[in-house]
Amino acid sequence: MVVKIRLARFGRRKAPFYNIVVAQARTARNSKPLEVLGTYDPIPKKPEDGEGRPFKDIRLDSVRARYWLGVGxxxxxxxxxxxxxxxxxxxxxxxxxxxxxxAAEAGKAE
Incomplete structure (x- = not known):
C-alpha cells in the first residue's frame, strides 16, 4: 500500500486550516490518518512585535516526517x-x- 504525506483541510469556509498527515493514498482527504505530523495555517499572521512581514504558521514534527520519508x-x-x-x-x-x-534553434539558424 502506498503511504502519502498530505494535507487534510479543517477550519471553516474562507478560513482554512490544514493538518499535515500521513495516510493511505486511497483514503478520503479528511479520513482518520495514520499519524498527524503537524499543522499549517495559510492565513498570514502579523508578527507579535508589530514589525516585519506577515508569516504563515507551519508547525511540523521533523523527526517523524524524516522517519516517514525514510520508509517510503x-x-x-x-x-x-x-x-x-x-x-x-x-x-x-x-x-x-x-x-x-x-534559444537553441536561434543559435542553429545563424
Missing part, C-alpha cells in the same frame, strides 16, 4: 512545498522548459 512515504505537491520550506526536502525546480529549445 510520498509527499503530495503541497506537502512537498511545505517540507521544502522547513528544510526537509529539496524544492522542486520550476524552470521554463520552452525557453531553452527556442
Amino acid at each position: 512515504a510520498q509527499p503530495s505537491d503541497p506537502a512537498w512545498r511545505l517540507l521544502s520550506m522547513v528544510g526537509l526536502m529539496e524544492p522542486k525546480f520550476r524552470g521554463n522548459q520552452t525557453a531553452k529549445p527556442a
Whole structure:
C-alpha cells in the first residue's frame, strides 16, 4: 500500500486550516490518518512585535516526517512545498522548459 504525506483541510469556509498527515493514498482527504505530523495555517499572521512581514504558521514534527520519508512515504505537491520550506526536502525546480529549445534553434539558424 502506498503511504502519502498530505494535507487534510479543517477550519471553516474562507478560513482554512490544514493538518499535515500521513495516510493511505486511497483514503478520503479528511479520513482518520495514520499519524498527524503537524499543522499549517495559510492565513498570514502579523508578527507579535508589530514589525516585519506577515508569516504563515507551519508547525511540523521533523523527526517523524524524516522517519516517514525514510520508509517510503510520498509527499503530495503541497506537502512537498511545505517540507521544502522547513528544510526537509529539496524544492522542486520550476524552470521554463520552452525557453531553452527556442534559444537553441536561434543559435542553429545563424
